[in-house]
Amino acid sequence: MEQGQIVTTGREKISLTESSRFDQLLEHIELIAALLSGLFIFIGWLSSQWNHETISMTFYLVAFIIGGYAKAKEGILDTVKNKELNVEMLMVFAAIGSAVIGYWTEGAILIFIFSLSGALETYTMNKSQKEISSLLDIQPETATKIIQGREEVIHVSLLKVGDQIIVKPGERIPADGMIIKGTTTIDESTISGESIPVTKGIQAEIFAGTMNVNGSVIVKVTKHANETVFQKIIALVQSAQSEKSPSQLFIERFEGVYVKIVLLVVLLMLVVPHFLFDWSWNTTFYRAMILLVVASPCALVASIMPATLSAISNGARNGILFKGGVHLEALSHVKAIAFDKTGTLTKGKPEVTDIIVRTGVDTKNLLHTIASIENRSNHPLAHAIVDYWKKAHDQPLLQPEKIEDIPGWGLKGWLHHQEWWIGKKDFVGKDALAFENGRAMELEREGKTIVYIKDSIGIVAAIGLQDIVRKEAKHALTLLKNEGVQTVMLTGDSKNTAKNIAQQSNIDEYIAECLPETKVTSLKNLKDKYGVVAMVGDGVNDAPALATANIGIAMGEGSDVAMETADVVLMKNDLSRIAEAIRLSKKMNRIIKQNIIFSLTVILLLITSNFLQFLNLPLGVVGHEGSTILVILNGLRCLRG
Template identity: 65%
Template sequence: MTALTENTLPREGLLQKITPHLELAAALFSGLLILAGWLLDRNGAETASVFVYLSAFLIGGFAKAKEGIEATIKEKELNVEMLMILAAAGSAAIGYWTEGAILIFIFAVSGALETYTMNKSQREISALMDIQPDTALLVRDGSEEHVHVSELTRGDIIIVKPGERVPADGLISKGHTTIDEAAITGESIPVSKEAGADVFAGTVNMTGSVYIEVTKKADETLFQKIIELVQSAQSEKSPSQQFIERFEGSYVKVVLVIVSLMMFLPHFLLGWSWTETFYRAMVLLVVASPCALVASIMPATLSAISNGARSGILFKGGAHLENLSHIKAIAFDKTGTLTRGKPEVTDVVIRGNLRRQEILQAAASIESRSNHPLAHAVVRYAQQENILFSPPDQLEDVAGWGVKGTIGDNVWKIGKAAFVGKEEAAAFANGAAAQFAEDGKTTIYIADQEGIAAVIALKDIIREETKQALKTLQDEGIFTIMLTGDSEKTARAIASETALGSYIAECLPEQKVDHVKELLEKYGTVAMVGDGINDAPALATASVGIAMGEGSDVALETADVILMKNDLPKIAEAIQLSRKMQRIVKQNIIFSISVIVLLIISNFFQVLDLPFGVLGHEGSTILVILNGLRLLKT
C-alpha cells in the first residue's frame, strides 16, 4: 500500500460524505415532485401531472437505476435494483403513476439511507486516516524544519512535543514522556516511555518533549499496516455473504418467472380483472425482492471488523471473523504467548554467611557484560532491587558453561551446575535446585573461592491476564491446549499454574502442525495462537490463526487475526464479537424472510396496496442494516 498523500485523503473523504447527501436530496426532491403531480392530477391537469411524475421517476430513481444497470451489465446477472425499475415502469404502464412514483421515492430514500449506513462503518477507517499526522518536525544539521512524513527516512531524528501525534514509528533517543496508544492497541491507559522505548505513528505524546529516531518509512509503519489490514478485511466477503450474493441472482430469476405467470394466471383462475392482475404482479415484484435478505450480512460484518479494529483486534477478513464463532478448541504457544517471553528471577538462595546485596551486586556486575537472556534477567533484577554495580575488573567467558569474573580480590564463577561442581550444586540449600526444576524453573549458580555462594532461579513468567483469559475461554466451552518446545517439567508447571485443558511438550514446528491437524479432526474448527517464526506453519494450518501483535513478521503475515496489544483476553472478546455478529445475522435473515412471506401472502389476498408494499419492503431493508450497525458499539 502506498503512503497516503495530502490530496488523496480529503478527496476520498469528501466523496464519501457528499454521495449519500446527494442521493437523499434527489430522493426528497422527487417527493416534492410527486406531491406537485398529485395536486395537478386532482385539479384536472392530467398531462402536466404525468410530466411531473416522469420527472420524479428520473430524478429519484437515477442513482439506483444507474447502479442496477451497471451491475447487471458487469456481472451479467439481474439484481434487486432491476426488479424495482421494472415494478415502477409496470405501475406507470397501467396508469398507476402515483404508486409508481411513490415506489421510486421510497426506494430512493432507502437507497440513500443504505449508502449512509454502509459508509458509517467505512468512516472508521477514515477516522484512522485523519489522526495520522501529515508533517513532522525534523532535526537536520542542527536546525529544525517541518517536512511531510513521506520524506522521512530511517535514522532521521524528529521532535514530538506534548499534545502532538507521533508522525512515524521509531525509538525515543532522548527524553521521557507518556504516550496514549489507544489508536494502536485499544488500551485507554497511557504508557510511560523513556529512551530506547518504541513509539508508533498515530499515538499521542501526552507530557514531555522527546527526540525520536525514525525506524520505518511512512508506508511501512504499524499504523499504516492497520489501515491496510482493515481495508483488506472489509473488501473480503464471508462465506455467508458469498452464498447470499450467489443466491440473489437465482432468486431474482425465479421472482421474474413467478411475476410473469402472475400477470395472466389469476385472471383465468381467480377471475381478477386484467388491471388488478397486472397491478398485483407489480406489487409481487416489489415485495418479493430480496433487498433486506441481501443486506442482512455485509453491514453487520463491516461493523464487527471496525469494532474489533478500534479495540486492537485486527481481522483479515469476514471469513475469519465468521469462523471464530465456531471455534471448539484453541492451541497456544507458550513463550511470548502464555508467558511474557523473557525470563525473570523468581528465587535467590544465599549461603548463610553472605549478604544478599553483596551476591546480587557481584552477579549483576559480571552478567552486565553478557548478552545471554538469563544474564539480562539477573541485571534487571538487581536494578529493580536498587543495587548499584560497576563492571568487573576482569572477565572470562567459558563457552557453554558460564562466565568467570574478578571484582577486587574476589573471583566469581556464574553458570551451570557442572561449572561450579555438580554434586555440591545438587546438595546446596538442601537440594533447592531439584524443587526449582520441578516448578519448571531454570537455575544458575554463583560460586566464590569457598564454594557455591548462591543459586538463582529464573522463569518465563506467565502473563498476568493469562489465567483469566483461559478461564473465560473454558467457560465458553472451548478446549484449551498448549503446544510448546519446552521440557516436560516446564510444560507441566505452566499447565498446572494456568489450568490449561491439556499440554504437549517438546514440540518441534512440524510436530505442532501435526497436533493441530489432530485437533481439527477431533473438534472441527480450531484456532492456533502464537507469536514466533516457528508458530507460522501451525497458524496457517489452523482454521483461524491468531498472532500476538509483538510477534515476528512471519507470524503476523500468516495469521488471520492479530492482537495488536499482546492481550489474551481479547481472544475471548473476539469470539464473543463473532458470536454476536452471527446472532444478528440470523435475526436479520429470519426477519427479512418473514417480512417477504407476509407481504406476498397479503398481496395474494388483495389486502396490500403498492405504496404499503414498498414501505414494508424498504422499511425491512433499513431495519436489518440498522440492526447490523449495532455492532459498531463497543
C-alpha cells in the same frame, strides 16, 4: 524558504475547508436525495388532493428521478458489468410498472423507501470506514527531517530508512524508528492500548502515530512509511471490509438466480391469471406489479453485509482486526484454541522468581555483586537479574575488574579481587545438587531455570527464573471456557516447565517439547479431534501453525510474519479480546440468521397475500421496503457492545 518546506497559505486553508465541507455533503448525498424525493412526493400528493393532476404528476416524476437515480445507475452498471439482472433493476421495473397503470403515488413511495434503505446501507459502509479515517487522522502527514544540520518539513512518504528526524513535545511521531538523541515520554495507547506513558531514551524503539509527550528527540527512521505498524493496521481493516463472508457470497449467487425466477413468474402472472382465474387485464397487470415489488429479495440481500461490516468495525474499534468476514463468521464455530507459550501466554522474557542464599550470607550485598557482574553480559537471564536488582534498589552497580564469558555455560567475574562463578550447575560444580538440601533442584522440577553462583568457598546462591504468565492470561482462558472452548498450550519447553505454566494459566491441556514442524502436526491432530481449531501465536516460528489452523490469531506485538500469516490480529495484546471476538462472531451470526428468517417470512407472506388478493400496492411497498430497512437497522446492532 528552504527547499522542500511545506507552507499552507490562508487562501489554501479556506479552499481546504470548502473541500472538506463538500466531501461531507457528498457523504450524505444519498440520504439528501431520498429526503428530497419524499418531500416532492408529499407535494405531489397535496397537489392531487387539490385536483392539480398535471402538477402532481410532475412532482412525482421529479421524485422518481431524484430518489431513483443512484439505485437505477447502480443497477444498470452492475447489469452491464455482470450481464445479469439484479434487485435494483426489479425495483426500477416495479416503479415504472406502477406509474404505467396509474399508481404514481405507490411507485414514488416505492422509490423513496428503496432509496432510503440504500442510504442506510451507505451509512453502514461509511460507519465501517470510520476506524480507517480515525487511524489516518492519527498518522501525521509531515515530518521534520534534519539535513546537514538544518530542519526541513517534508511529507512522510519521502522519508527513507536511515533518515534522521526531530520530534518535538506534543507532536505525533511520523515514522517507526529508534531514538538516537534525547529522552522523552511517549503515549503509546494507540498501539498497545496501555494508557500510562512510557519513558524512552537512546536506542529505544518508537512507533508512528504515538504521541511524544514532553521531550525533544532525534529519531533514526527504521521503516518506510508504508511499512509502519499503523499502515499495517489500515491495510488489515481495508482488506477485511473488501473480503466477503461465505454467507454473503451465497446470497449474491442466489440473488442472480432468484431475480430470473421472479421475472419469469411475473411474466406468467401478466397472462395466466386472466385465462385461468378470469381476472381482468387491469387486475392481472396490477397483481403482477405487486408481485414484482414484494418478491424482490432486497431484505434478503441486505441481511448480511451491514451486519458483517458493523461487526468488523466494532472489532477494529476494540483492537481486534479481522482480515475478512469469512474469518469473523468462522470464529463462532471454534471448538478449541491452541496457544503458543512464549510471548503469548507468557511475557516472553524471564523474570527472577526465587532466590536461595547460603546460610549466613547477606542477601543484599550478594545480589549487588551478582548484578554488577551480570551487567557485563548480554544473556537474557543476566538482564533479568540486573533488572530485578535495579527495580528493588537505587544503589549503582559496581565495576568488575575482569569478566570471562564461557558461551553456553556462564560467566567468571572478578570483583574486589575475588573470583565468582555464575551459570549452570555443571559449570559451578557438583555441589549444586546438594545446595541447601536440594531446594534449588525442587525449583528446577517446577520448570524454572536456575542460575547458580559460586565463590571461593562453594555454592553461595541459586536464583530461579521463569517466563512469567501474563496477568490477563488466566482470566482470558476462563472467559474462553465459559464460551465452551477447549484451550491447549503448544510449547518447545520441557514437560516440567509446560506443566507449571499450564497450572498457572489454568489451561486445559498442554503439548511440550514442540518444534515448529511438530506444532503443525499437533494442530492437525487437534483439528481431527475438535473440528474447527484456532491458533494464537506471536513469533516467526508460529507462522506455519497459524497457517495450518482454521483461524490464525496473532499478537499485535508479534513478528511481522505472524501478523501477515494470521487471520485475526489482537493489536492490544489482550488475550481476553479473543473471547470478545467469539462473542461478537456469535452475535453477528445470530443477527444474520434473524434477518434471513425474517426477510424470507415477509416475502412469502406478501406473495401469498397478493395471490389471494388481500394485498394492495401501497401495503406491498411498505411491507417489502419496510422489512429491508428493519434488517439493515438490525445489522447495525453489531456496532454496539
